[in-house]
Amino acid sequence: MELPPDIERILLDEATIQRRVEELAAQISADYAGTAADLILVGVLKGSFIFLADLARRLTVPHAVDFIALSSYASGAVRSDAVRLIMDTRLPVTGRPVLIVEDIVDTGHTLAYLVRNFDARHPASLRTCTLTSKPARHEVPVQLDYLGFEIPDVWVVGYGLDYADRYRTLPYIAALKPEVYRSKA
Ligand code: PRP
Numbered sequence: 001m002e003l004p005p006d007i008e009r010i011l012l013d014e015a016t017i018q019r020r021v022e023e024l025a026a027q028i029s030a031d032y033a034g035t036a037a038d039l040i041l042v043g044v045l046k047g048s049f050i051f052l053a054d055l056a057r058r059l060t061v062p063h064a065v066d067f068i069a070l071s072s073y074a075s076g077a078v079r080s081d082a083v084r085l086i087m088d089t090r091l092p093v094t095g096r097p098v099l100i101v102e103d104i105v106d107t108g109h110t111l112a113y114l115v116r117n118f119d120a121r122h123p124a125s126l127r128t129c130t131l132t133s134k135p136a137r138h139e140v141p142v143q144l145d146y147l148g149f150e151i152p153d154v155w156v157v158g159y160g161l162d163y164a165d166r167y168r169t170l171p172y173i174a175a176l177k178p179e180v181y182r183s184k185a
Contacts, residue, residue, distance in 0.1 A: 004170075008177045010172050011175055012132075012172060017171075021051070021055055028099065028129065035097050035124075037095060038064055040089075040096050041055075042098060044110065045087070046162075046168070047162070055101065066089040069087035072109070094123065096123055097125045100114050101129050102128065104156070105142055108137075108141070112140045128146070131148035134152070156173050163181060
């Protein structure tokens with residue numbers, strides 16, 4: 001397969017991702033079967049949109065989909081731990097089971113912020129689901145209830161993940177060539 005020029009190698013191919021998404025959906029469906037209120041999936045924009053779409057379509061329990069948009073104050077390859085809410089969810093979550101859906105946990109600040117923020121809204125329960133996590137990069141303890149893959153500390157793109165808003169729609173997750181992001185940092 002010919003890779004785009006900025007891509008170094010594929011870390012998780014399409015079949016591997018799809019198999020894992022299927023497993024996560026089966027586990028979530030089993031865990032939420034019979035809950036009194038419908039599950040609300042909260043996708044964290046933009047990165048989660050593809051994972052959320054694939055996951056949600058495989059759930060066998062009733063669920064609603066909502067989104068939240070956050071932005072870190074960082075730009076380019078330099079991240080910061082300050083998180084800003086730029087678009088909130090629309091559904092009321094009080095008394096409903098909530099599952100936050102992320103594409104990646106890097107430093108963990110975003111997910112830690114979201115768990116604090118949603119806890120304060122008194123959902124019936126609050127869990128997190130992330131497709132990927134970089135344990136080597138975590139700076140704060142994070143609650144990972146459903147985890148797809150642990151990945152190494154390299155810049156990854158594809159399946160929702162971007163570099164400067166490129167490559168989100170690749171069907172696989174791949175490592176970017178280091179010279180691509182080093183030259184812009
Ligand atoms: C990514 C990802 C998470 C966050 C994780 O979003 O989707 O929300 O970073 O990083 P952290 O664990 O260090 O907080 P990003 O800010 O790149 O925005 P995007 O999803 O719109 O690309």
